[in-house]
Amino acid sequence: MSGQALRVDGASVRLAGRSVLDDVSFQIGEDEFTGLIGSNGAGKTTLLRVILGLQALSAGGAEVLGGRSIGYVPQKFLLDPDMPLRGRDLVGLGLDGHRLGLPRPSRARRALIDEMLDAVDARSFGEARVGRLSGGEQQRILIAHALISRPGLLLLDEPLANLDLRSAQEVVRLLARIAREQRIAILISAHDVNPLLPVMDRVVYLAQGRAASGTTEEVVRSDVLSRLYRHHVDVLRVHGRVVVIAGTGEDERAALEHSEHTAVELV
Amino acid sequence: MLGAIIAPGFFSSSAVQLAAAVGALVAIVAGAVGVFTVIRGQAFAGEALGDMGAAGGSSAYLIGIAPLWGFIGFAVAAAGAMELVGIQRARGRDLATGIVLGAGFGLAALLLYLGTTLENTTGAASTVLFGSAFGLQSSILPLVLGFGALALGIIIALYRPLLLCSLSPELGAARGLPVRLIGVAYLIAMALAVALSAVTIGAILSTALLMGPAATALALTSRPGRAILTAAAIGVGAMWLGLVLAYDSFDWRPIHHGWPVSFFVVTLVLIAYLAARVKARR
Secondary structure, three states, rough: OEEEEEEEEEEEEEEOOOEEEEEEEEEEOOOOEEEEOOOEEEEEEEHHHHHHHOOOOOOOEEEEEEOOOOEOOOOOOOOOOOOOOHHHHHHHHHHHHHOOOOOOOOOOHHHHHHHHHHOOOHHHHHEEHHHOOHHHHHHHHHHHHHHHHOEEEEOOOOOOOOOOOOHHHHHHHHHOOOOOHHHOOOEEEEOOHHEEEEEEOOOEEOOOOOOEEEEEEOOOOOHHHHHHOOOEEEEEOOOEEEEEEOOOOOOOOHHOOOOOOOOOOOO | HHHHHOOOOOOOOOOHHHHHHHHHHHHHEEEEEEEEHHHHOOHHHHHHHHHHHHHHHHHHHHHHOOOHHHHHHHHHHHHHHHHOOOOOOOHHHHHHHHHHHHHHHHHHHHHHHHHHHOOOOOOOHHHHHHHHHHHOOOOOOHHHHHHHHHHHHHHOOOOOHHHHHOOOOOHHHHHOOHHHHHHHHHHHHHHHHHHHHHHEEEEEEEEHHHHHHHHHHHOOOOOOOHHHHHHHHHHHHHHHHHHHHHHHHHHHOOOOOOOOOHHHHHHHHHHHHHHHHHHHHO
């Protein structure tokens, strides 16, 4: 029997008169792996910022339950290659980066950083400058940075963007393992549902600020997504992959969004 | 051997001793602050603070107080102005900085003009813009110590949050850090470092001491703490060697009047930077 890690209840955000999130509700169990799926501009980043407490709601609530702390991996983290910072330094900042004064090196601190580097398979490049690592390697370091403070909820904003297919699959497998081993709830945003299909317990599908949530079978269906998009959508399952196709519709914007979306998924 | 490099009387001159002490303090502060300037990509902001400092130094001459007060007053005020006009936003940053920079230079032009015509202080322009390390008064030492300690104190106290927010404001905000406040505190530390550098090598060249040793250190080490120590060491080295060469140059042709310390310091910083880049590329 698992408890709840996060409850979002009727969350709405209006920015500059535009509705970015519209009555979004869902819950995440304490060791569930949840995908937050939607195309660009669907409100994924805004929703993550709401959960982090960085974006105020105009209505509704978002509550992290049971006194859990949040680990966060931001989107598009680009570091200058000359930045004087090793992977393990960045992981260390996840532990005590909010504290005043100089860091005090200790055997315990070093051991903990090593343990986190091992947990994300990053030990071999932990001594290298972060800015010179590949996208997938930087992603691992950032996950270790977020994990070292032992959060109960890990949020990742598009960690698979800019990664090649193999790196993306490795990151997903790694996250699934971490969720299992460390009993941590994971909410990961992505524009493509496919890389997450093998590991997801739950999906929160966002479109135009509205959300549908449940298991993949419950949500990634023609009738549910059509209702969400307010526009006919076909969902095809081909060789274990999901393809979402916009029908000939009355709502041209949704159709456009979808043809773009479909093209990405068909690659 | 040493006698061939260091001219007689170098160590016994009180002007040299004072210049060496002030120069070292300033170089240490500039090195520590400068590493973060490079990490945060705020070199242009540092330059603007220096130019505003030029206006401050000139006005100090006009009203007859030590230039350091002018450098500090104007640089800190400029830091506040840049914050107000939006230095925290990446896109607004260059614009805000450029506007402050232009205003600083314009003001310096007016004040130096007034100074030279009204007060007949002919050396003022050169001292404010390019520094005069051997012309310092001993009363400045406690001020340099005090303001230097303040700037270093900010860097040491905020070391980890500043590092995190400089790498990624998002990561800092997610940890609950007051990203903007930390940015303001850093701007003040940078204003102090630039003002202190201006005392020795002049307001215009002050960013060379801020950026040069820090950029050199970044090529040499991959750790932030070591980068700060390396930058400080390079800065002190360039400063002291610059003083030695400037002292020697009193005997050089054609003028027998001594070349500016700033020229040597800035040139040595450039040489160190190029050497480090070449070494890093191998």
